[in-house]
């Protein structure tokens with residue numbers, strides 16, 4: 001594919017806005033595309049790839065560029081060093097200063113680099129990971145997080161089963177295969193746009209990372225139960241839980257964000273589910289939460305977290321997060337878990353989950369909770385999944401990583417209130 005000077009110009013302009021880190025990269029990019037409607041589909045794809053590509057390898061590219069680290073230089077360096085673009089693939093119209101820089105960067109030695117630089121992570125994050133992993137493991141993890149994520153779908157079993165979905169998609173020319181772990185997962189080849197596909201519009205599938213699907217199976221809600229998805233957001237997991245309940249019982253979708261919960265509505269309409277009850281709560285201590293104390297069979301706490309397990313999709317997060325923000329998050333996580341646990345009835349279960357890779361947001365939160373709540377005992381995640389025919393050698397708590405499972409990074413622990 002030939003790259004044009006105009007594409008480099010657009011990518012460098014978009015990157016400049018993204019690198020202010022005032023807002024998430026995906027929302028900055030959607031604003032950018034709204035402001036520049038004249039950009040065609042290929043130009044937009046190039047801009048998005050370049051921006052995400054630079055975010056993934058920012059440290060390496062900045063080091064290579066040295067003092068010439070303008071966004072234009074970063075985009076050119078990304079093409080030269082990460083994408084392996086050749087001088088010939090740069091189309092007509094480039095200035096000599098661009099092509100000279102491009103050629104120079106191609107041959108430039110990176111020199112000796114420390115772990116954080118080699119992993120394209122901020123120092124603080126490389127240090128946190130190094131506290132519980134060896135340097136090679138940190139590097140392997142970081143490299144897996146620096147690759148774009150594949151696209152996974154989840155079949156809606158109320159509409160059709162997973163194998164039928166695979167067959168129908170293939171018949172439509174969409175390359176795909178059953179997922180590796182989740183009985184409802186379908187992994188796509190490439191990233192086809194499916195938002196207008198009839199099977200999406202009729203609710204036969206949703207887009208959902210396979211790791212995220214496994215959290216629903218870990219909660220394992222049953223027909224007719226009372227279930228709470230405490231941090232439901234736009235309902236990625238709520239929809240799966242509702243389907244696992246076979247559209248029976250009552251499933252409360254709580255969240256403090258009305259905007260996020262609002263996005264659940266059209267998804268519920270497509271899915272054919274009628275057992276979901278979205279409730280905007282003021283905080284984890286909302287009186288509506290208290291009214292359900294001791295009445296709920298299964299509670300999912302998909303806690304707000306650093307999101308570092310999703311760096312494949314949100315590479316800006318590693319530059320936007322900070323140790324200070326993390327400290328605030330862990331306080332919030334502990335408070336949400338403590339409140340959500342009050343809902344669980346004797347013999348009922350709670351799943352605490354995050355898409356973080358850091359023990360302070362994961363094991364430490366669960367350990368502190370168990371130490372303060374003798375009524376709860378841990379249940380083996382491996383056994384819960386094995387009983388549903390899902391084989392993952394994870395032991396008591398589930399840890400998913402892109403390096404180990406080719407899913408986003410997730411942590412989950414199953415806790416049961418003694419009968």
Ligand SMILES: C[S@@+](CC[C@H](N)C(=O)[O-])C[C@H]1O[C@@H](n2cnc3c(N)ncnc32)[C@H](O)[C@@H]1O
Pocket residue numbers: 212230231232233234235236237238254255256257260281283284302303304305336
């Ligand atoms: C990891 S996201 C949830 C993602 C969602 N479960 C899904 O699968 O798409 C965490 C959610 O927690 C919500 N949240 C933050 N503080 C909360 C609180 N105190 N109580 C309930 N939800 C909260 C956020 O608004 C956010 O939507």
